[in-house]
Amino acid sequence: MIIVTGAAGFIGSNLILKLNQHNFHHIVAVDKFDNPDKNSNLSKAKVLATIDRDSFIAWARDNAEAIEFIFHLGARTDTLEQNMDLLRELNTEYTKRVWELCTEEQIPLIYASSAATYGDGSLGFSDDKDLLPRLKPLNAYAQSKHEFDLWAITQENQPFYWSGLKFFNVYGPNEEHKGKMASMIHQAFIQIESTGKVRLFKSHHPDYAHGEQKRDFIHVDEVTDTLIKLMHHRKNPGIYNLGTGKARSFNEMVRQVFESLNKPVSIEYIDMPEHLKDAYQYFTEAEMTQLYPSIS
Template identity: 40%
Template sequence: MIIVTGGAGFIGSNIVKGLNERGIDKIIIVDNLSNASKHKNLNKIKFYDYIDKTDFNIKEFLANNNVKAVFHQGASSNTMETDGKYMMKNNYECTKDTFNVCQKHNVRLFYASSASVYGNGDNGFIEEEKCEYPLNVYAFSKYQFDRYLNQHFADIESQVVGLRYFNVYGPQENHKGKMASVAFHMFNQIKNNEPMKLFEGSENFRRDFIYVDDVVSVNMFFYDNPDKSGIFNCGTGHAESFCEIANALKEKYINAKVEYIPFPDSLKGKYQTFTESNITKLRNAGYDKPFTSLKSGTLKYAEILEKSGGYII
């Protein structure tokens, strides 16, 4: 049996799909459907049971069931959240509890960290403390668990892998609203006969955009290699401008226009203007697959948005 927390969410539901493609469907999904639209992420994936996060006690569950692995993707992903107490309880304390009970029962753990731990990236994007300086409490919640884990690596008895996701985009993110990817918002702006909106100066904002299928592939690599533990960057290793997403969509929708809007004051000092993962550690671990280019990933995603509204088909 496998547990996927956040299994009704964006990356979590895609991981369930990846497991399904391997013939695995004895999966427990733990999530919160207060946002009822997330149920659509569950329609085309196979799983054994769904448990609401408020009813799920991982300590009791692992003590009474034969669980092989936990993919811990459940967390608050709102980078604009200002309630630090909520964020630390939901992201840090929950992940810490999950880690400790997995170690107690010899259950493998794969968890979602974040590239946001690197802050403005002035010191690079290498999995080292000298590079890390979170700019908001969401990033700090991820950073703090990574620090906690680093203090306990010498004592771990079962596999633990943290993946620092960079800018992930692709199907199953509809429910994220404002936090959905730029590609998602631009597509919908085109469909609403609106210009694609970019912040002024976006040609200078470059991010490491990774297609969700590649994120699943990296997770499956570590699932296949139980001897490998650590914290790894999960990005393409290549930064591109937000404008490149617009350029890709303009190839498909030739009448699409771009409108540049003022950079919001609320994001000043909290916004990563550049991210580019250093994937040396990931490559050295043995992951050798190529990553989807931003252009091909954007066009692939646009096709899915056209056919199914952005859901797994």
């Protein structure tokens, strides 16, 4: 059996569909399954069973001999969430329990980290583990992810194979349920279809013009292809970036969405909410020198 946590979510559901394409059907989907819109992401997926997130650890211990691999993608991903206790419980402590399960039962593990852990980017975007202790995330979500990364690299007891992947700005199908947390590419499409224009935050940084904030956008197909390749490879454990290695501006990205819809470009720049100004990443770009050489 292959386990996918966060199974009904954006990346999780796409991973299960991709596994199905590769003729993997003994998949156990783990999630809360309390959001009908989110659950619909699995309507075309073939899974062996669904397990509630709160019951999973106990179930997995009882069925460990049958588990071949765990993709732990489940998390509280709201970057505006301020309840640090909740984020630590769902993102940090829960992942520790998954890690300990995989260590005790020697189950290979891939877990989701985040590019948000790099903070303002002033230290660059290298996934060299020596940089990890110096990173300063800008929001509570990123901090909860960073705390687990720091914990993982200090553990003497580890699964026989593990990787943490710092996902950059992933976009693609099955993110409709995410609302304001959906990718800017998805939000641009919705805005253009409904209003004929896109609203972007003004820049409050002297080095960036309005709309010239940049992100490393990566399609979910590239992400799931890499996850499956790592599942087969199972060498060189560690924490790796997963992006394209090339940042693109919001202006460029939005213009491409307009072009794909054969509609004239119309962009409105709006003030950034005060609560975001100190927690906003103006630039992300994955340094990809470690992941792909390690699985080639």
